[in-house]
Amino acid sequence: MAMDRDLGVAFVRAWFEAGSSPVRGWEMTAATGVRGLRLLEEGGVFGEFTFTEENREALSVLRANGGERPGARVVATDARQGVAGAPFDFVDLDPYGSPARFVPAALESVRPGGVLAVTATDLMVLAGAQPSACERRYGSRPVRGRLGPEGGLRILLAYVASEAERRGRSVRSLLGYVRDHHVRAYLEVGKYAGDPAPVGSVDPATWTGPDVGDRGPYGPLWLGALFDRALARKLRVPSSAAAPDELGRFLARVNEEVEVDVPFYYEANRLSHALGLPRPPSLDRLLAHLRARGFRAGRTHVRPEGFRTDAPRPVVERSVADLSSVH
Numbered sequence: 001m002a003m004d005r006d007l008g009v010a011f012v013r014a015w016f017e018a019g020s021s022p023v024r025g026w027e028m029t030a031a032t033g034v035r036g037l038r039l040l041e042e043g044g045v046f047g048e049f050t051f052t053e054e055n056r057e058a059l060s061v062l063r064a065n066g067g068e069r070p071g072a073r074v075v076a077t078d079a080r081q082g083v084a085g086a087p088f089d090f091v092d093l094d095p096y097g098s099p100a101r102f103v104p105a106a107l108e109s110v111r112p113g114g115v116l117a118v119t120a121t122d123l124m125v126l127a128g129a130q131p132s133a134c135e136r137r138y139g140s141r142p143v144r145g146r147l148g149p150e151g152g153l154r155i156l157l158a159y160v161a162s163e164a165e166r167r168g169r170s171v172r173s174l175l176g177y178v179r180d181h182h183v184r185a186y187l188e189v190g191k192y193a194g195d196p197a198p199v200g201s202v203d204p205a206t207w208t209g210p211d212v213g214d215r216g217p218y219g220p221l222w223l224g225a226l227f228d229r230a231l232a233r234k235l236r237v238p239s240s241a242a243a244p245d246e247l248g249r250f251l252a253r254v255n256e257e258v259e260v261d262v263p264f265y266y267e268a269n270r271l272s273h274a275l276g277l278p279r280p281p282s283l284d285r286l287l288a289h290l291r292a293r294g295f296r297a298g299r300t301h302v303r304p305e306g307f308r309t310d311a312p313r314p315v316v317e318r319s320v321a322d323l324s325s326v327h
């Protein structure tokens with residue numbers, strides 16, 4: 001999780017203005033506090049940071065790690081009950097498995113204009129291996145297969161958006177990503193102003209994007225942007241990063257991806273195989289080919305062979321076929 005925590009530091013440094021009024025944070029499920037303590041120490045923006053944890057052993061380590069640090073406050077409690085001190089500017093929710101049961105308290109504790117960062121590690125459920133559990137837990141039908149993890153991220157976002165709306169709030173994804181065995185999103189929380197969230201379903205019968213399989217309709221899914229472009233441009237590898245090269249590569253990829261922030265991605269090698277072509281085209285040439293035809297196209301952080309484009313699938317397939325025969 002080192003890169004993930006480095007990214008958290010990069011996020012708070014880029015999003016919150018250092019030097020303006022001190023930011024107040026809450027890490028709901030803190031364990032030993034390593035994530036929140038890094039944000040407090042390396043973020044340079046927090047005036048106060050509350051850590052909650054309910055496990056006794058974790059709490060004793062948490063107190064030893066953070067109890068004495070200026071600005072840190074450790075509270076032994078069930079985070080689902082909320083904690084004194086709300087509303088916070090930043091709430092971090094990183095439990096084991098599904099965050100769903102913590103989402104109400106999280107949303108009720110972020111001030112409008114603040115940020116909720118939420119992780120889900122229950123990808124078996126969100127990415128489609130256990131569809132009925134996904135329908136029960138998130139009220140959504142999951143995408144299966146290679147696009148399942150991104151589908152899971154979009155289910156999580158749709159779920160948080162719907163819980164927010166029930167509380168008179170709205171959410172906007174600032175940085176939503178898939179990484180190893182989890183998905184995580186930094187969401188700006190606002191006051192609900194009547195505009196519906198960009199949430200809908202994907203019906204394979206009418207969908208013209210990447211192949212999502214034929215077990216749909218899928219969703220509800222977040223179909224809006226995953227990234228805030230201005231934020232992506234401001235993200236920098238912090239000098240304190242534990243995995244600076246990995247974070248640098250991730251940020252470079254995200255900065256390409258913000259230019260074509262559309263749902264789901266293609267994989268050149270898989271497309272070429274499905275079309276019965278002898279070899280895939282080079283990804284660089286394929287992206288240049290699509291751009292030269294007036295479409296947006298760029299790599300995604302989700303998979304090395306993946307790319308997003310707003311070109312309809314027939315155009316993408318024709319481009320892959322044309323380029324596969326030219327070497």
Ligand SMILES: C[S@@+](CC[C@H](N)C(=O)[O-])C[C@H]1O[C@@H](n2cnc3c(N)ncnc32)[C@H](O)[C@@H]1O
Pocket residue numbers: 001028029030031032033034035036052053054055058077078079080094095096
């Ligand atoms: C995945 S760990 C958190 C890791 C931490 N965010 C980090 O980056 O190091 C999840 C923690 O949530 C705690 N937890 C589970 N249910 C909780 C609850 N209802 N209230 C507070 N903490 C809880 C667990 O004891 C565990 O320590």
